[in-house]
Amino acid sequence: MSSVRPVPPVLVALDTADLSQAQAWARAVSAAGCGLKLGLEAFCAHGPDGVRTVTDAAAAAGADPALFLDLKFHDIPNTVAGAVRAVAPLAPAIVNVHAAGGAAMMRAALDAAGDAAHRLGQPRPRVIAVTVLTSLDDADLAATGVTGAAADQVRRLAALTVESGLDGVVCSAHEAAVLRADLGPDPLLVTPGVRPAWAAAAGDQKRIMTPADARAAGASHLVVGRPVTGAPDPGAAARRVLDDLAA
Numbered sequence: 001m002s003s004v005r006p007v008p009p010v011l012v013a014l015d016t017a018d019l020s021q022a023q024a025w026a027r028a029v030s031a032a033g034c035g036l037k038l039g040l041e042a043f044c045a046h047g048p049d050g051v052r053t054v055t056d057a058a059a060a061a062g063a064d065p066a067l068f069l070d071l072k073f074h075d076i077p078n079t080v081a082g083a084v085r086a087v088a089p090l091a092p093a094i095v096n097v098h099a100a101g102g103a104a105m106m107r108a109a110l111d112a113a114g115d116a117a118h119r120l121g122q123p124r125p126r127v128i129a130v131t132v133l134t135s136l137d138d139a140d141l142a143a144t145g146v147t148g149a150a151a152d153q154v155r156r157l158a159a160l161t162v163e164s165g166l167d168g169v170v171c172s173a174h175e176a177a178v179l180r181a182d183l184g185p186d187p188l189l190v191t192p193g194v195r196p197a198w199a200a201a202a203g204d205q206k207r208i209m210t211p212a213d214a215r216a217a218g219a220s221h222l223v224v225g226r227p228v229t230g231a232p233d234p235g236a237a238a239r240r241v242l243d244d245l246a247a
């Protein structure tokens, strides 16, 4: 099987080490029609079994949410390929690496995802690459030795990602319009740093945008975490993000 799984336009970041909490959020936001994003906090605390526990909770509640497994692999090609193979049985719809790991590493991740999916008889996860974290601005980036605008570095890494054959990138919505112009309509542009007008503070995010503006700029998928999970009713907040998109 070489198809890919459909992914809803909003993925909710379930950032917690508390499995019961993650399960409750997963049930609420998948019932609202959102996909799930599990990342380093949940995975480091509970590993692959923890991921299964969360997706099973949503499935038991009647949902079949797509999973973005946001582990941002960044290592030598052989190691990243092994990591991608290791998580393939979780049947993620999306996995990711850091584009700064280079073209050979990205190709190794893509090949590993395809081989593992074929072996398991399941759809291939989309493999995307993080360009510049949304928590960084131009000054933060300069402090790492990358001078110039963050948007320029995003464009360079996004071009390398697509040349390497990957399915898309993680970027901020600030770069979505220019990446659409650079890359065309096909690559996934997955944008964290989404902050609805009604949501709380930006927190540690520096390059933020509202859901409607992110979509209008060309983002294909929005990642929203604390505005939903920190809301008194996460299910209602997830529906509100989807309503913001539809408006």
Ligand SMILES: O=c1ccn([C@@H]2O[C@H](COP(=O)(O)O)[C@@H](O)[C@H]2O)c(=O)[nH]1
Pocket: 013, 014, 015, 039, 070, 130, 132, 133, 134, 135, 170, 171, 192, 193, 194, 203, 205, 223, 224, 225, 226, 227
């Ligand atoms: O550049 C990036 C890449 C990944 N993330 C992840 O997205 C969510 C955002 O959560 P919020 O609570 O909405 O800020 C989080 O899981 C990050 O690890 C990102 O923010 N930026």
